[in-house]
Amino acid sequence: MKRGKGLTFVGDSRVQKYDKPKLNRDYSEFPGRTEEFYPDFLLKEWVTGAVFLIGILCLVVAHPAPLERVADPTDTGYIPLPDWYFLFLYQILKYTYASGPFNVIGAIVIPGIAFTALLLAPWLDNKKDRHWKRRPIASGLMLASVAIIFYTTWESVAYHDWEQQNQQGEIVFSNLDADDPVFNELIRTNCTSCHGGELAGGSGPGLIEPDYNPETVEAFVRNGVGEMPAFEGTLTDDEIVAISEFVADLEIVSADEADNVPESEE
């Protein structure tokens, strides 16, 4: 184009006019640097996806998800444990000034401050520099958070009572008949909160395995023991006898004979 001749209107005088349109050029102009969406690109995506899918399937087969016994809301002895990626939050709740009467601090205030700071980070730290060494406050805080998360996760794993943890969710096959009125009306309201939803143990010991006779159970129920309250007076004699006979009858059975098999295992 010769100077001064043939004006071309491009809408905005600051935008240069290109002879060749820049956009929507055909991929064939870049041999070796691009490819067709179908089938080349999609095929690669599918192969990558399939590799991950098969990998996950293999992991699932090698390490099946742990099954615990059926959840029971009346079993207050069951202490749920969060998955590993939340253990650091769980651990914070165990510190003296973040638990008990200070629960709000551990459950809301501390995580609240941390997550609010994370949300506000782009506004609090608006330096132009991107290198982490020239942003000591941001980098320092991030390293400190990572260190705290690592430490608290480690601490909660190291100090957790894993034996009790595995025992509390263990599936115990028993002849317990969950439709029996004695179980539904008396034991569910008086005993499962401590001895577990299927009496296999909670904060109190499991009652299935020991080979009691009814009189032994009756003595425990009437008089209480340790943390367990005495039920003499709270329950009638008939109720205590019925409960004791029911508990004394309990025994471990093989999975085939049990009533309480989770449906997924049947």
Ligand code: HEC
């Ligand atoms: C407040 C929680 C709690 C409740 C409710 C409770 N127990 Fe217990 N029970 C315990 C604890 C804890 C022990 C273990 C005490 C110890 O050995 O110091 C125990 C022990 C027992 C034992 C003796 C276990 C052994 O072999 O030493 C029997 C049997 C028993 N409970 C039956 C029952 C029955 C039946 C009921 C319902 C009527 C019941 N418990 C309600 C907490 C409870």
